[in-house]
Amino acid sequence: MSETPNPTLPEPNPVTESGGLQYEKFLDCVHCGLCTSACPTYLETGNENxxxxxxxxxxRAVTDGRIELTDKVSRHLDLCLDCRSCETACPSGVEYGRLIEPFRVKMHQQPDGQPAKPDWFHRWIMYGIFPYANRIRWTLVPARIMQALKLDLLMEATGLTKLLPQKLQRMQRLLPQLQPRGPELPEFLPAIGEKRATVALFTGCVSDAMFHHVNWTTARVLQQNGCDVHIPKSQGCCGAIHYHSGQGDPAMQLANQNEQAFNIDNIDAVIVNVAGCGSMLKDYGHIASELTGQAESNSKLSVFATKVKDVSEFLSDLGAIAPQHPIEMKATYHDACHLCHAQQIRTQPRQLLNMIPGLELTPLAESEICCGAAGSYNLTEPEMADRLGDRKVENILATGAESVIMGNVGCSLQIQSVLKSKDRADVKVLHPIELLDMSYQGTGLAEKS
Ligand code: SF4
Ligand code: SF4
Structure with a gap:
């Protein structure tokens, strides 16, 4: 990007005058419209806005002062999933995420520049519980008891769940059938066989509370591939929950906590099995520069970010050891937005799955179109999230697959919930690493699902 002052730049505007939005990035868009057919919200509404x-x-029009930031304009911007499918489709390399993210942060600020005051849901649930795996675990204890006694089904059947606030009703519907938690991961697990690498595992918050077994399978698969696996106890949430809702300071605190927790000088990679977290961790350097105004290149956070790898990306680079035990199953693969669009990871999970004897991988129509999960979008934009969830599940069912595979906890929650609502909970929702683990261990789907 040019350092020369651009004469077309407008006067500073309250929405964009600070906080990382670079006006030049608007100018990359030549308005060709080649991105529109890749955009999930446009596909659903057909509205150019x-x-x-x-x-x-x-x-850009708001920034230029040509239009007001009315509620109607904000609505069109809030409806964006930040899925970045448009970035993949754009031939001009427009970095749409670098525009919408800082713009939305500023859009929701108070007139004095402070972050918007969080409502009860954000204060108590999104910021008070979600970023802490321990707190989620305790919150889930009543849900586990209700599931065990089938009281959740009774509440649903008698309509009692309708007495809950709408967001809690949706959370209740998103809750998967919780597996027995199993033991905590130790701080270290040694490589099996010849040692090939030393890695550290990022365990996440929501993912560790609800899909603890996937963290175990990831650790086992890494061991199986000759990796010493460190699991630092002082790691925390990646910060995406805060960052994407305009809470920059706590996002930075979590980023710094993680940078200190992982001793990156002594490891080859920080391994992540959730696309949303991986995308956030890989963006730490840029986000720090956006929020603090410091140069990105040499910061500790940008060095940390270079070590972050999705587990499928890491195993493909390392050369995964071929799994031996067959899994006779027809499956399909859904591309999580934060894996395919944000991290450009498409072939690696498929390569790993294709190594499994007996597994038939059938293509999924609109595989790269968002399922409507998009972080907390399915709680804050329920109508569009439902439309996209239905669209995704119709495509999945059309394949006739017995399972759908994906590498992101948000997609897993969304898709299993829509499948359940359509009485198709028989279609299993799995992480690629779970299948790889089953094939290494020789355990079947029945034991794992
Ligand atoms: S494809 Fe790229 S250049 Fe074309 S309209 Fe979309 S964002 Fe703009
Ligand atoms: S990020 Fe996704 S929802 Fe938003 S404009 Fe781009 S394609 Fe559409």
């Missing part, structure tokens, strides 16, 4: 091109136009 709900397309990437339309949103870029709106953001």
């Amino acid at each position: 709900d397309s990437p091109r339309g949103r870029i136009y709106l953001m």
